[in-house]
Amino acid sequence: MAEPILEVSGLVKHYPLTRGVLFKKQVGSVRAVDGVDFVLAAGETLGIVGESGCGKSTVARMLCHLERPTAGAIRFKGQDITQLSGKALKAVRRNIQMVFQDPYTSLNPRMTVGDIVQEPFEIHPEAAPKSDRRRRVQELLEVVGLNPEHVNRYPHQFSGGQRQRIGIARGLALRPEVIVADEPVSALDVSVQAQVVNLMERLQDEFGLSYVFIAHDLSIVRHISDRVAVMYLGRIVETGSDAGIYDHPTHPYTQALLSAVPVPDPAAREHRERIILTGDVPSPADIPSGCRFRTRCWKAQERCTREVPLLAVPERFRDAAGPVAHDSACHFAEERRVLPPDEPPGPHGLVTA
Numbered sequence: 001m002a003e004p005i006l007e008v009s010g011l012v013k014h015y016p017l018t019r020g021v022l023f024k025k026q027v028g029s030v031r032a033v034d035g036v037d038f039v040l041a042a043g044e045t046l047g048i049v050g051e052s053g054c055g056k057s058t059v060a061r062m063l064c065h066l067e068r069p070t071a072g073a074i075r076f077k078g079q080d081i082t083q084l085s086g087k088a089l090k091a092v093r094r095n096i097q098m099v100f101q102d103p104y105t106s107l108n109p110r111m112t113v114g115d116i117v118q119e120p121f122e123i124h125p126e127a128a129p130k131s132d133r134r135r136r137v138q139e140l141l142e143v144v145g146l147n148p149e150h151v152n153r154y155p156h157q158f159s160g161g162q163r164q165r166i167g168i169a170r171g172l173a174l175r176p177e178v179i180v181a182d183e184p185v186s187a188l189d190v191s192v193q194a195q196v197v198n199l200m201e202r203l204q205d206e207f208g209l210s211y212v213f214i215a216h217d218l219s220i221v222r223h224i225s226d227r228v229a230v231m232y233l234g235r236i237v238e239t240g241s242d243a244g245i246y247d248h249p250t251h252p253y254t255q256a257l258l259s260a261v262p263v264p265d266p267a268a269r270e271h272r273e274r275i276i277l278t279g280d281v282p283s284p285a286d287i288p289s290g291c292r293f294r295t296r297c298w299k300a301q302e303r304c305t306r307e308v309p310l311l312a313v314p315e316r317f318r319d320a321a322g323p324v325a326h327d328s329a330c331h332f333a334e335e336r337r338v339l340p341p342d343e344p345p346g347p348h349g350l351v352t353a
């Protein structure tokens with residue numbers, strides 16, 4: 001594995017749960033992120049997947065310092081950024097930029113594209129002298145495949161895909177080393193999603209970027225990621241190479257998620273098994289004891305109510321070679337292939353340009 005650029009350990013974000021209007025009293029906490037650990041190597045893409053509300057965006061916001069963690073460390077090139085403030089923090093923040101989900105609401109409708117892409121230079125004037133900014137903005141627009149002559153247009157004059165290109169250009173303005181993309185293509189038409197994903201891949205090669213790529217679409221995540229982390233109720237429950245997660249999943253939750261992935265080939269579809277999970281996701285304000293997945297797990301046993309399963313290579317796979325030997329937080333982890341073998345690129349027909 002290449003040198004780590006980002007190391008996240010014991011990351012926690014709890015929001016106080018209050019009652020009363022005048023005299024607010026804390027009656028509990030929403031454990032949105034509840035102990036997340038991962039490493040992002042330089043130049044790689046880590047995909048984060050999981051159902052709505054499992055804490056993906058909260059992790060993203062903490063990585064970009066838009067929100068302070070309740071506990072834990074985020075090390076950028078070895079330095080814990082959660083402990084920094086003032087100038088030192090500002091210097092590091094430049095290096096980790098975010099691309100947001102919704103290109104319709106994340107761009108200010110009253111600002112021209114030029115001003116939007118230039119905005120990061122207002123916060124970090126040292127990144128580009130004033131006289132050079134217009135040229136830099138035009139260069140950035142060109143890099144993301146937009147016409148540099150359109151700097152004076154407004155967001156509503158662009159399509160969804162083009163707007164996301166503007167969001168990406170803004171994310172690149174300060175030449176960051178890490179991009180945290182929170183559902184960057186979820187709001188786009190399927191046909192446009194592939195173009196934006198392909199653009200992100202090209203930019204990664206061109207600028208040596210490292211990506212944390214968050215999405216709930218497992219096919220897109222597989223296409224772009226080198227490694228994948230599956231989140232459930234504020235924690236990572238399984239993580240490994242894309243081959244490990246997609247072809248050799250060992251955690252019941254991952255197996256259930258994968259079993260719901262649309263399979264384009266009708267013959268293959270007939271042979272695959274759907275795992276239907278019963279019950280709703282518990283509230284993050286009331287997380288089950290032991291294994292947090294146990295209330296929906298068909299394999300749950302008494303041990304699962306008492307003992308929190310740790311995220312590590314399960315005992316039975318420790319001596320195994322290949323992608324099956326990856327971290328899985330389950331006491332009874334076992335391999336179960338749910339996707340048909342040699343699956344084609346996916347429902348979106350993503351192809352690398």
Ligand SMILES: Nc1ncnc2c1ncn2[C@@H]1O[C@H](COP(=O)(O)OP(=O)(O)OP(=O)(O)O)[C@@H](O)[C@H]1O
Nearest residue numbers: 015030032051052053054055056057058059216284
């Ligand atoms: N400011 C806040 N105050 C209280 N609870 C919050 C706050 N922000 C997020 N939460 C809760 O934390 C949990 C995780 O939210 P988060 O937005 O990180 O999930 P997500 O995985 O990004 O979901 P989605 O796929 O819908 O975007 C949710 O239960 C959410 O309601």
Ligand code: SF4
Nearest residue numbers: 291294297304330331
């Ligand atoms: S630890 Fe138990 S409840 Fe949790 S995923 Fe494994 S079998 Fe299911």
Ligand SMILES: [Mg+2]
Nearest residue numbers: 056057058182
């Ligand atoms: Mg989210």
